[in-house]
Amino acid sequence: MKFGVVRFPGSCDEVDALMACRRFADARLLWHGDRDLDGVDVVVIPGGFSYGDYLRVGAIARFSPVMAAVKEHALAGGAVLGICNGFQVLCEAGLLPGALLPNSGLRFLCRQVDVEVVNRDTPFTRACAGGDTLSIPVKHTSGRYYAPEEALSDMDAHGQIILRYAPGHNPNGSVSDIAGVANRDKNVMGLMPHPEHAVDTLDGSTDGGCLFESLVEHVEEMAERVAGAHA
Amino acid sequence: MSGSATVAPHRALGLTDSEYDLIVEKMGRAPNGVELAVFSLMWSEHCAYKHSKKLLGRLPTEGPHLLMGPGENAGAVSVGNGLAIAFKVESHNHPSAVEPFQGAATGVGGILRDVFAVGARPIAVLDSLRFGELESARSRYLLDGAVAGIGHYGNSIGVANVGGEVYFEDAYEQNCLVNAMCLGIAQEERLIRSAAAGVGNLLVLMGARTGRDGIGGASVLASAELDAGDDSKRPSVQIGDPFEEKRLLECCLELLDRGTLASLQDLGAAGLSSSAAEMASKGEVGLDIDVSRVPLREEGMEPFEIMVSESQERMLCVIEPERLADLEEVCGRWEVRATAIGEVSASRRLRVLDGAEVVGDMPVEALVDDCPLYDLEPQAPAEQIYPAPARTLESEDPHDALLALMGSANLASRVPLFEQYDCLVGSRTVRRPAQADAAVLDLAADGAEGGIAVAIDGNGRRVACDPYTGSVEAVLECAANLACVGAEPLGLTNCLNFGNPEKPHVAWQLERSVAGMADALGELGVPVVGGNVSLYNESGEGPIYPTPVVGMVGAVPDVGRVSGTGFVSEGHTVALVRAPEATVSRDGSELAKLLGEELPAGLPEIDVAATWRVIEAVRDAVREGRLASAHDVAEGGVAVALAECCLAGGIGAAVSLPQLGSDQLFGEGVGRFVVSGPVESLEPLGDLAAAIGTVGGERLEIGECSWALDELREAFGALALAFP
Numbered sequence: 001m002k003f004g005v006v007r008f009p010g011s012c013d014e015v016d017a018l019m020a021c022r023r024f025a026d027a028r029l030l031w032h033g034d035r036d037l038d039g040v041d042v043v044v045i046p047g048g049f050s051y052g053d054y055l056r057v058g059a060i061a062r063f064s065p066v067m068a069a070v071k072e073h074a075l076a077g078g079a080v081l082g083i084c085n086g087f088q089v090l091c092e093a094g095l096l097p098g099a100l101l102p103n104s105g106l107r108f109l110c111r112q113v114d115v116e117v118v119n120r121d122t123p124f125t126r127a128c129a130g131g132d133t134l135s136i137p138v139k140h141t142s143g144r145y146y147a148p149e150e151a152l153s154d155m156d157a158h159g160q161i162i163l164r165y166a167p168g169h170n171p172n173g174s175v176s177d178i179a180g181v182a183n184r185d186k187n188v189m190g191l192m193p194h195p196e197h198a199v200d201t202l203d204g205s206t207d208g209g210c211l212f213e214s215l216v217e218h219v220e221e222m223a224e225r226v227a228g229a230h231a
Numbered sequence: 232m233s234g235s236a237t238v239a240p241h242r243a244l245g246l247t248d249s250e251y252d253l254i255v256e257k258m259g260r261a262p263n264g265v266e267l268a269v270f271s272l273m274w275s276e277h278c279a280y281k282h283s284k285k286l287l288g289r290l291p292t293e294g295p296h297l298l299m300g301p302g303e304n305a306g307a308v309s310v311g312n313g314l315a316i317a318f319k320v321e322s323h324n325h326p327s328a329v330e331p332f333q334g335a336a337t338g339v340g341g342i343l344r345d346v347f348a349v350g351a352r353p354i355a356v357l358d359s360l361r362f363g364e365l366e367s368a369r370s371r372y373l374l375d376g377a378v379a380g381i382g383h384y385g386n387s388i389g390v391a392n393v394g395g396e397v398y399f400e401d402a403y404e405q406n407c408l409v410n411a412m413c414l415g416i417a418q419e420e421r422l423i424r425s426a427a428a429g430v431g432n433l434l435v436l437m438g439a440r441t442g443r444d445g446i447g448g449a450s451v452l453a454s455a456e457l458d459a460g461d462d463s464k465r466p467s468v469q470i471g472d473p474f475e476e477k478r479l480l481e482c483c484l485e486l487l488d489r490g491t492l493a494s495l496q497d498l499g500a501a502g503l504s505s506s507a508a509e510m511a512s513k514g515e516v517g518l519d520i521d522v523s524r525v526p527l528r529e530e531g532m533e534p535f536e537i538m539v540s541e542s543q544e545r546m547l548c549v550i551e552p553e554r555l556a557d558l559e560e561v562c563g564r565w566e567v568r569a570t571a572i573g574e575v576s577a578s579r580r581l582r583v584l585d586g587a588e589v590v591g592d593m594p595v596e597a598l599v600d601d602c603p604l605y606d607l608e609p610q611a612p613a614e615q616i617y618p619a620p621a622r623t624l625e626s627e628d629p630h631d632a633l634l635a636l637m638g639s640a641n642l643a644s645r646v647p648l649f650e651q652y653d654c655l656v657g658s659r660t661v662r663r664p665a666q667a668d669a670a671v672l673d674l675a676a677d678g679a680e681g682g683i684a685v686a687i688d689g690n691g692r693r694v695a696c697d698p699y700t701g702s703v704e705a706v707l708e709c710a711a712n713l714a715c716v717g718a719e720p721l722g723l724t725n726c727l728n729f730g731n732p733e734k735p736h737v738a739w740q741l742e743r744s745v746a747g748m749a750d751a752l753g754e755l756g757v758p759v760v761g762g763n764v765s766l767y768n769e770s771g772e773g774p775i776y777p778t779p780v781v782g783m784v785g786a787v788p789d790v791g792r793v794s795g796t797g798f799v800s801e802g803h804t805v806a807l808v809r810a811p812e813a814t815v816s817r818d819g820s821e822l823a824k825l826l827g828e829e830l831p832a833g834l835p836e837i838d839v840a841a842t843w844r845v846i847e848a849v850r851d852a853v854r855e856g857r858l859a860s861a862h863d864v865a866e867g868g869v870a871v872a873l874a875e876c877c878l879a880g881g882i883g884a885a886v887s888l889p890q891l892g893s894d895q896l897f898g899e900g901v902g903r904f905v906v907s908g909p910v911e912s913l914e915p916l917g918d919l920a921a922a923i924g925t926v927g928g929e930r931l932e933i934g935e936c937s938w939a940l941d942e943l944r945e946a947f948g949a950l951a952l953a954f955p
Contacts, residue, residue, distance in 0.1 A: 009481075009566060010474050012389025016658040019676060033564075047656075049387045052474025107954065108382050108651050139386075139653045197655045202673055202790060 001219045003027035004040030012048030020196035024212040032064045041219040042079045045086025057142045058088030080188045087190030095188045098147035104173030110139035114166035115179045119159045122186045123218035127210045134207035136193035143192040145174035244271035257597035265591035268535040272501035279602035282732040283764040289749045294758035296721040304348040306760020308721040314679050315419045317351035320412035320726045320782045322765035326468045327409035331376025335409045336384040336471040342413040344497035350423040350487045351415025356385045357687045358395040358411045359780045363404030365640040373407045382651040387473035392652030393670035399640040405770030410726045412782040425496040426513035427549045434573040438479045438545040442528030445469040445541025475544040482565035498545040504538045506547045512599035517578035523586045524572045534590045609742040610735035615832045622827025629936050636867045638946035647951045667795045668715035682790040684718035691776030696819040697834040698740040702747030707901045709783040714846045715861040716793045717853035718785030725762040725781045730774025732766050740777040754839045792856035797880030799859040801927040806920040808904040810841040815898035821866045822897040842902035857912040864903035870896040872905045874943050877931050885932040886924025
C-alpha cells in the first residue's frame with residue numbers, strides 16, 4: 001500500500017501530507033512534471049498555492065503533466081484525495097463537481113473546526129466511527145464550496161456530500177455547510193479541512209487519521225478481492 | 232527656479248559634504264554617477280549602522296549555544312543532535328508606512344531570504360507591529376494592510392506564522408512599525424556563510440529579474456524621516472511575489488544539499504551593490520559584475536539602477552565554474568532563473584562593467600568598512616517628552632476597569648489577527664498563538680530530541696517611561712514567556728526601532744536602551760545572535776516611542792509536557808509566583824494609559840538576578856510537567872492575567888488578593904506569573920508561590936469583585952471590529 005503526494009511548485013503542505021501518510025502506510029512524493037505515478041495506490045493532492053494560484057486557485061495545476069496521469073488513475077478507479085488546494089485543483093480538473101470561491105469574509109482563515117462525516121460508506125471515510133464529529137483545522141482564502149442547486153440535490157441523492165461543517169462551524173460560507181465532496185464513483189474526494197494536521201496528540205487532535213486509515217483499508221480490501229479473483 | 236535643482240548630487244542621495252569628501256579621498260578621485268549611487272547606499276544608516284554600530288558593541292555576543300553571531304545574514308544557535316536554529320528579526324517600517332500590504336509582505340520575504348541565505352529552511356515567522364490608536368482610520372488601514380501582507384507572503388510560501396504582538400499608541404500614528412522575525416532549521420555543518428571565495432569563481436544571480444522597483448529605497452526610504460507627501464515615494468516600495476520566492480527557496484536549499492554553492496547571500500536593501508560588497512569584504516576578495524548580463528524586467532535601465540535596484544526574490548551565490556551545469560540543472564527544475572553575472576577577483580575592488588566598459592571601480596574596503604561612524608551625543612531630556620495619552624476610561628471602579636482593559640486595543644484577544652496566518656504548515660506547531668505565552672515547535676521529525684519555543688516582545692510605552700528599565704523588562708518579559716512553556720533561552724535577536732539619533736534625547740533613549748538590554752542579557756547569559764536597527768522613525772509630531780523589539784529562542788526538552796495559558800480543571804489551586812521583593816506599580820501601565828495619566832520619567836528599578844531566579848523556577852516547574860497552566864503577568868497586571876487564564880481555559884476561578892487597590896489588581900512589573908495545578912504541584916516553588924485561590928465555576932471572582940466569563944469574553948473580542 002503506497003500513497004503518492006503530488007508536489008507542484010508552490011505546494012506548501014506536501015511534506016505534512018507525506019508525513020501523515022507515512023503513519024499509516026508507505027508514501028512518496030510525486031513531481032508535477034512527471035507523468036508517471038510510480039505505481040502508487042492512492043494519490044494525494046496537497047494544500048498550498050500550486051503555481052502561485054495565479055489566474056484562479058487551482059486553475060494552472062490542472063494542466064500539469066502529473067494531472068494527466070492522475071486523471072487516468074481516477075478513471076481506472078484509483079483513489080484520489082485532494083486537500084484544500086488539492087480540492088480546488090480537482091474541481092478545476094473536472095474530477096469533482098462544484099467550485100471553491102473566496103471565503104465570505106474575503107480573508108485567509110486558519111481555525112480548528114468541527115466537521116461531521118455525512119457518508120461513511122466511501123473509501124475515504126469507512127474507518128470513521130459512526131456519528132463522529134472530527135476536529136480538524138481549516139486554513140484557506142478560497143474555501144467557500146459552491147454548486148448549483150440542481151447539482152447539489154443530485155450530489156445529495158448519490159451520497160456525494162461526504163463532510164459538512166458542524167452547526168456554527170462553517171468558516172467560509174460554503175453552501176449547505178459542505179466541507180468535502182466525492183465524485184459519483186466515490187473514488188475521488190476533496191475537502192477543505194486539513195486532516196494531515198490532525199494526526200498526532202501534539203496536534204491537539206488525531207481525528208484526521210481516520211481518512212488515511214480508511215484509504216489503507218480500502219486499498220487492502222481491493223487487493224484481496226483481486227487476489228481472490230485470481231485464485 | 233526650484234531649490235532642488237541646485238542641490239549637489241551627493242546631498243540629494245543623502246550623503247553629507249564631509250562624507251563625500253571622504254569618498255573622494257578613498258577613491259583618489261571624484262566618484263562617477265554609478266559609484267556615487269553605490270556609495271550613497273552603502274554609507275546609508277540602513278547599511279552602515281553609522282549611528283548605532285559603536286553602541287551595539289556593548290551587547291553580549293558569546294554564549295554556550297552560539298554557532299553564528301552578528302554579521303551574517305542571520306545568527307544561529309545549537310539545539311543539539313547537530314541541529315541549528317538560525318533566526319533574525321528585521322524592520323520594514325518605512326515601506327509599510329507608505330504601502331502597508333507590500334511593505335509588510337516584502338518585510339516577510341526579506342527576512343525569509345536572510346534565513347535561507349545561511350542554509351536554513353525557514354520554519355516559523357513572527358511579527359511585531361505598532362500603529363496609532365485604532366480610532367484612527369489611517370491606523371486601521373495600516374493594520375489591515377500589514378496583516379494581510381504578512382499573511383499573504385507567509386501563507387503562500389508555506390512558513391508557519393506562530394506568534395507576534397501588536398500595540399496601538401498615538402506615538403506611532405505617523406510612523407508605524409512592522410518588524411518580522413524568521414526562524415530556520417539546518418544541520419550545523421550545512422550552515423553557509425556569505426564570504427565570497429576562490430578567485431576565478433563565478434558570481435551567479437538567481438531568481439527574479441531586476442526592475443526599477445525600490446531604487447534608492449535604502450537611502451530615500453530607510454534613512455530619512457517621513458513627512459507629508461509620502462505617496463510620491465510609492466515607486467520606491469518593492470513588490471513581493473511569494474511564488475517566485477518559494478521556488479527560489481526550494482532551489483537554494485537543494486543546491487546547498489548537493490554542495491553546489493561556495494557561498495550564498497540574499498539581495499536586500501541596496502540590492503546588488505550591498506550584497507556583492509558584503510560578500511567581497513567578508514571573503515577579502517574583489518568582484519567584477521557585468522550589469523549587461525543581469526536579466527532585466529524593463530528596457531533601458533542604467534547601470535546604476537541595476538546596481539541599486541531592490542527588486543525582490545533574488546539571491547547571489549558564488550560557485551566553482553565546473554559546477555555551473557549542476558546549478559543550471561537544479562535551477563531549471565525549479566524554474567528559477569540563474570545567470571552568471573561576474574566573477575571573483577583578487578583585486579579587492581568592486582568593479583562594475585557594462586559589457587567591456589568599466590563603469591564603476593571602487594575599493595571594497597571603502598564601501599564596507601570606511602563609512603564614518605558617529606558618536607551619539609546623548610542628553611537626557613529635562614522632563615518626559617511624550618504627551619499624556621487621551622483619557623478613555625472615566626470610572627476607576629475595578630469591575631469597569633478590568634472590562635475596559637480586556638477590551639482595549641492593546642490587550643484584547645489577538646485571535647482575529649492570528650487567524651489570518653497559517654500557524655500549522657510544517658507540522659511542528661505544538662502550541663499555537665494564544666494557546667501559550669510562547670509558540671512551541673516540535674523538532675522531532677527534524678532529528679532533534681525535543682523542540683524549541685519562541686516569543687517576541689517589546690513595550691514601547693514602558694521604554695518611553697524609562698529607556699533603561701523598559702529595555703531590561705523587554706528581555707525579562709521575553710524570557711518569562713519562554714519559561715511558561717518550559718524553555719531555556721538560547722539566544723536573542725533584536726530590532727531597535729528609534730527616532731532620529733542625531734537628536735540628543737533620542738540618542739539618550741538609544742544609549743540607555745542598549746545599556747539596559749546588555750545588562751539584562753549579561754545577567755541571563757544569553758547572547759545576541761544578530762538583529763537590525765531602524766532609526767529616523769519620526770514624523771512632524773516627534774519621535775515614536777523608543778521600541779526595542781526582542782525575539783528569543785529557547786530549548787524545550789519535552790514538548791509533551793508543555794503547559795498552556797488556560798486554567799484546566801476545577802479544584803486546581805491558583806498561585807501567584809513572584810520574587811517577594813518584586814515592585815509593582817500603576818505608573819506607565821495600561822490602566823494608567825486608559826486613565827490618561829502622564830508617562831512617568833522613570834520606572835522602579837528591577838532586581839534582575841532575583842527576577843531571573845523566579846523565571847527559572849517557573850521554567851523548571853513547567854519542565855517537570857507539574858503545572859496545569861502557567862501565564863506571565865504582563866500588561867494589565869494580575870487581574871488581566873487571571874481573566875486571560877479563565878478565558879483560555881473556558882473555566883472560572885475564585886481568588887483573594889491581600890489588597891484590592893488598582894496597584895495590586897492592575898499594576899505592572901516584570902517577573903510575576905499566574906500558575907495553576909494540584910496543590911502539591913506548587914510545593915517545589917516554595918516561598919515564590921503564594922496560593923491565592925481555586926479554579927472553577929463560570930465567573931472570575933477577585934475578593935468582592937466578580938465578572939461573568941461571558942462579559943469578559945465579549946470585551947476580549949474587541950479586535951474583531953478592526954477586521955470587518
